[in-house]
Amino acid sequence: MTAGLSRTTVLTVVTAIEIAVLLFFVGRWYSRKYGWRKVFRRSWHYLRDTVTDLARPGMQLYRFGRSVRTIVSQLVNPCLHEELGTLTGAVRARLGEVPDGRPYAVRLAGSRAEVAVAGAGPARLAGLRRTPDGWWATTREDLITRPDDAPEGADRDLTTGHVAIGCDRGRVTYLDLLEAPGAVEVTGPDRAVRSLVWAVAGQLVQRAHRSHDLDVIVAGGLRPGFAGPSVTSALRTISESPYQEHRFVVLVCGPLSPPEADLLTRELPGLPDLRVVVAGPYAGRRWSLPVSATGRIDAPTLRIHTDSAPVERAVTLAVRRRQRTNEAVAPVRVPAAPPRSSTPRSTPAPPPEPTPTPAADVPETGPTDWKFDEPEPDSPGTGVLSLSAVRAHQAASPPDDDPADGPRPDQAASRR
Numbered sequence: 001m002t003a004g005l006s007r008t009t010v011l012t013v014v015t016a017i018e019i020a021v022l023l024f025f026v027g028r029w030y031s032r033k034y035g036w037r038k039v040f041r042r043s044w045h046y047l048r049d050t051v052t053d054l055a056r057p058g059m060q061l062y063r064f065g066r067s068v069r070t071i072v073s074q075l076v077n078p079c080l081h082e083e084l085g086t087l088t089g090a091v092r093a094r095l096g097e098v099p100d101g102r103p104y105a106v107r108l109a110g111s112r113a114e115v116a117v118a119g120a121g122p123a124r125l126a127g128l129r130r131t132p133d134g135w136w137a138t139t140r141e142d143l144i145t146r147p148d149d150a151p152e153g154a155d156r157d158l159t160t161g162h163v164a165i166g167c168d169r170g171r172v173t174y175l176d177l178l179e180a181p182g183a184v185e186v187t188g189p190d191r192a193v194r195s196l197v198w199a200v201a202g203q204l205v206q207r208a209h210r211s212h213d214l215d216v217i218v219a220g221g222l223r224p225g226f227a228g229p230s231v232t233s234a235l236r237t238i239s240e241s242p243y244q245e246h247r248f249v250v251l252v253c254g255p256l257s258p259p260e261a262d263l264l265t266r267e268l269p270g271l272p273d274l275r276v277v278v279a280g281p282y283a284g285r286r287w288s289l290p291v292s293a294t295g296r297i298d299a300p301t302l303r304i305h306t307d308s309a310p311v312e313r314a315v316t317l318a319v320r321r322r323q324r325t326n327e328a329v330a331p332v333r334v335p336a337a338p339p340r341s342s343t344p345r346s347t348p349a350p351p352p353e354p355t356p357t358p359a360a361d362v363p364e365t366g367p368t369d370w371k372f373d374e375p376e377p378d379s380p381g382t383g384v385l386s387l388s389a390v391r392a393h394q395a396a397s398p399p400d401d402d403p404a405d406g407p408r409p410d411q412a413a414s415r416r
Contacts, residue, residue, distance in 0.1 A: 064310050067167040071314035074108060074172055075164065076321055081207065083140070084174060085160045091115045091136065094125050104179040105304060106162065109171040113140045116303055118179070134303045161214075161248060161275065163203045164314070165196065165289070166297050166306030173306040175287075177250060177275045182268040184275070185282040188291035192308070194254075196291060197279040198223055199312040201252040206319055219253035222279060231260040235267050238274060249273055255280030 030036070074080060088103040095101040100119035107114040114135040115128070128136040161177035177184065186193045204216040217238070220228035229237070231253050238249055249271075256264065256278060264276060265284045278286075289299055295309030 066170070067307065067310040068314045068317065070109075070170055071164055071167050071172050071310060072318045072321065075203070075314065075318035076325075081160060081162060084162045087113060087140070088115065088160060088176065091117070091125070091128075094127070102179055104176050105302065106174045106176070107135065107171045108140070108174070109169075111139050111141065112171075113138055114171070133305070161250070163200045164311055165200070165304075166295075166308040167310055167314075168306040171306075173304060175289075175302075175304070177277070178248060180275055180287050181285045182275065183264070183278060183282050183284055183286035184289065185278045185280065185286045186289045186291060187281050189293045192291045192293060192295050193279050194223065195295070195312045196289075196297075196308045197252060197254075197277060199308075199315045200277055202312075202315045202319065204250050204252070206322070213248055215249045217249070217251045219251065221254035222252065231256065232263060235263060238271060239267060249275070251276045253278055256282060 027036075077083075084106055087106060091103045095103075095117065098119070102118050103115045104118050105116040107116075114131060114137045116135050124130075125136055128138045131137050161179075162174040163177060164172055165175050166173045175184075186197050201216070201218050201222070204214070205218070208214045208216045217234050218226070218228050219231050219234055220226065221230075222228070231251070234251055234253075238251070251274065253276065261282060261284070264282070268274065268276070268284065276282075287299075287302060289297055289302075289304070291297055291308060295307055297304060297306050297308050299305070
């Protein structure tokens with residue numbers, strides 16, 4: 001039994017050593033040919049990508065909700081456009097005489113503000129620092145100055161055409177339509193394009209209700225069930241009527257037909273205060289915003305990279321919240337008092353004395369017997385006396401006897 005156990009133990013140990021030696025040489029061959037680091041790196045990447053793919057729907061939903069809340073918190077600010085106008089005016093004043101240097105987009109994230117400047121731009125701006133993607137960053141408190149402390153030559157005109165077009169990593173991107181060359185085209189899948197253009201139209205319409213320097217025309221064909229004017233009639237109305245007296249006019253329309261595109265190309269140079277947002281391609285001078293199927297905007301020429309998917313939802317919620325706020329704080333309307341006159345007040349005349357109403361024509365010798373049990377034919381109702389009923393009853397009564405004869409039996413009974 002002892003010899004058998006010793007032989008089994010020796011065979012087990014020798015087999016384990018042979019397997020270890022074999023694995024060692026196979027591992028060295030595999031390491032020289034493929035490399036263990038590469039294998040471990042590929043395995044780690046595969047595991048990480050698997051977990052990322054499984055968690056991506058939840059992360060996208062979370063980021064979408066966070067972006068919606070961020071945009072809503074900024075859109076409900078009643079001083080948003082004044083703040084954007086002051087901010088871009090301060091940057092424009094710092095640009096000075098830089099050729100073609102003008103701010104055309106803003107990114108806001110909490111107290112941080114970033115401004116995109118058209119053209120090559122200066123190498124340095126006072127109070128701002130250059131970001132890796134070509135924007136100029138600073139804090140909102142440092143860039144927004146009071147009117148009394150504004151730099152010399154600062155543009156104090158707060159009229160801007162900023163509209164929110166996306167949110168990425170907590171930064172909301174606003175595009176200034178007033179700086180556009182006349183048209184802004186949004187290209188890509190139909191659903192993503194119409195969602196962004198409709199959100200832009202909603203922002204402009206809400207702002208037009210509170211502003212006197214902006215007119216918005218939403219043409220038909222942009223959304224199913226929305227009946228608006230055609231692009232041709234809208235352009236004719238803008239060019240012929242008092243829209244030219246306004247400072248800023250925005251036309252939002254769907255895809256253009258070839259005749260409409262040709263008409264727009266002819267009319268735009270003569271309408272410097274007109275901006276057109278087109279849901280589709282346009283061959284004239286324009287800014288281009290390409291949108292992917294997921295709502296991602298990548299416009300390298302404008303240095304804009306953001307996510308436009310949450311904008312439509314955010315605009316809808318912002319409009320509803322603003323309406324609820326307006327209804328909650330709506331003041332009670334009190335009729336205005338008449339204006340005071342500078343002339344001394346005259347003593348009001350006393351009211352006329354009421355004219356006495358003439359008494360009813362009732363005979364002095366009325367009937368001696370009033371019956372309330374049955375209504376008369378001319379009486380308006382039971383138990384109500386009328387003059388006609390009294391007269392009819394008097395006519396039907398027999399004449400009284402001579403007073404000397406004494407009272408009648410019925411009169412005696414009534415007296416009792």
